[in-house]
Each structure stands twice: as C-alpha cells, then as structure tokens.
Amino acid sequence: xxxxxxxxxxxxxxxxxxxxxxxxxxxxxxxxxxxxxxxxxxxxxxxxxxxxxxxxxxxxxxxxxxxxxxxxxxxxxxxxxxxxxxxxxxxxxxxxxxxxxxxxxxxxxxxxxxxxxxxxxxxxxxxxxxxxxxxxxxxxxxxxxxxxxxxxxxxxxxxxxxxxxxxxx
Numbered sequence: 001x002x003x004x005x006x007x008x009x010x011x012x013x014x015x016x017x018x019x020x021x022x023x024x025x026x027x028x029x030x031x032x033x034x035x036x037x038x039x040x041x042x043x044x045x046x047x048x049x050x051x052x053x054x055x056x057x058x059x060x061x062x063x064x065x066x067x068x069x070x071x072x073x074x075x076x077x078x079x080x081x082x083x084x085x086x087x088x089x090x091x092x093x094x095x096x097x098x099x100x101x102x103x104x105x106x107x108x109x110x111x112x113x114x115x116x117x118x119x120x121x122x123x124x125x126x127x128x129x130x131x132x133x134x135x136x137x138x139x140x141x142x143x144x145x146x147x148x149x150x151x152x153x154x155x156x157x158x159x160x161x162x163x164x165x166x167x168x169x
Contacts, residue, residue, distance in 0.1 A: 001037045001071050003029050005048070006064035023064045031069075035059050040071035044087055051095060052085045102159040110154060113164070117148045143168040 003025035011022050011030065023031035038059045045054040045067035054062055055075070062069065076092055079085060084095030097105070124141040127133040133141070150165035 001034075001039070002068065003027065003031075003034055003037075003070075004068040006031055006067055006069065008065060021065075025068075031064050034069075038069070038071040040073045042073070042075055043069055043071050044092070045069050046087045050086045050088055052081070052087055052092065055081065097160075099159070103156050106154075106156045106159040106162055109164075110151065110156065113151055113167075114148065117144055117151060117167075120144050121148065140168070 005026040006023040007026075009022055009024045014020075014022065025031070025034070029037075041057060043056055043059045043062055044052055045062050045064060046052045047067060053067060056062055059069070059071075070087060072092070076085075079092060085092055086095050087093075121141065121144045124133070124137050124144065127137050128141065147165055147168050154162060154164060156162065
C-alpha cells in the first residue's frame with residue numbers, strides 16, 4: 001500500500017474534545033482511517049525527493065506531514081535512518097549524491113583544510129615577521145605555504161575523484 005503527499009487538513013466532522021492534527025493524502029484518504037490498509041511489517045515515510053525521512057513498524061508512530069507512506073515487508077540489512085536512503089521503483093536504495101552535492105562536499109572539505117593550514121601558517125609567519133624564526137620553523141612555514149598553494153589549486157569539479165595534496169607533518 002502507498003499513499004502519497006500527506007498534508008494537514010480539517011475534516012468536516014472532527015472529534016469533539018480531542019486536539020489532533022489531521023492529514024489527508026493526495027487521493028483524499030485520511031491518514032488515521034488508512035491505518036488498516038498498511039498490513040506489511042514496516043511503514044516508510046519519504047519526501048517529494050523520495051528520501052526516506054522516517055520508518056516504523058507502528059503506523060501511528062509516523063508524523064506524515066509532507067510525506068508519502070508505503071509499507072514493505074523487509075528492510076535492507078544495513079538500513080538505518082541516520083544515512084540517506086531513497087524509495088524508488090518500489091525498493092529502498094542508498095541515496096547517490098549528485099555531482100553538485102559532491103562538489104559542495106569538496107568545497108566544504110577544502111575550506112576546512114585551508115582553515116587548518118592557516119592556523120599553522122599564521123604563528124610561523126609571525127615568527128618570521130618578528131625576526132624570531134628558527135631554522136626548523138622556516139622549513140615548516142615553507143612546507144605549509146606550498147601545501148596551501150596546492151590546496152588552493154585543487155580542481156573541485158573533479159569530485160569525487162579529487163587528488164588532494166599531502167598535508168605536511
């Protein structure tokens with residue numbers, strides 16, 4: 001069973017004295033009245049991008065707003081809600097990052113690595129500027145600056161197959 005795109009609504013005859021949110025699918029099925037239609041072991045809630053946002057053996061434990069709900073008998077062995085999974089063509093599959101998402105991840109990684117390099121370079125450069133640098137610090141500064149230049153030149157459009165420069169030790 002699958003019901004799509006649940007949204008909040010007010011029924012014509014809501015139960016008196018009970019504060020409850022009502023949901024209706026795009027075909028007009030009330031969420032609470034649909035419970036007996038979901039007979040398989042697991043109930044999965046996925047969004048408009050087909051990304052699984054919730055699952056339960058108990059349909060009443062699901063908050064269906066802006067979700068589609070489907071029931072299935074078996075979950076993948078390594079399934080968990082902490083990772084991205086999708087429901088496509090009647091099956092659960094791992095979410096595959098888009099090229100743009102891979103590039104965005106690479107950009108975040110580059111920013112992180114640049115920040116770390118800058119944290120090492122700054123005090124070393126201070127030692128140079130104040131004529132307090134040791135020979136070891138001078139060598140270390142040069143290695144880190146080379147690393148930072150190479151890091152800056154990384155082609156992020158190659159994600160996920162980026163050749164990151166080796167960080168100095």
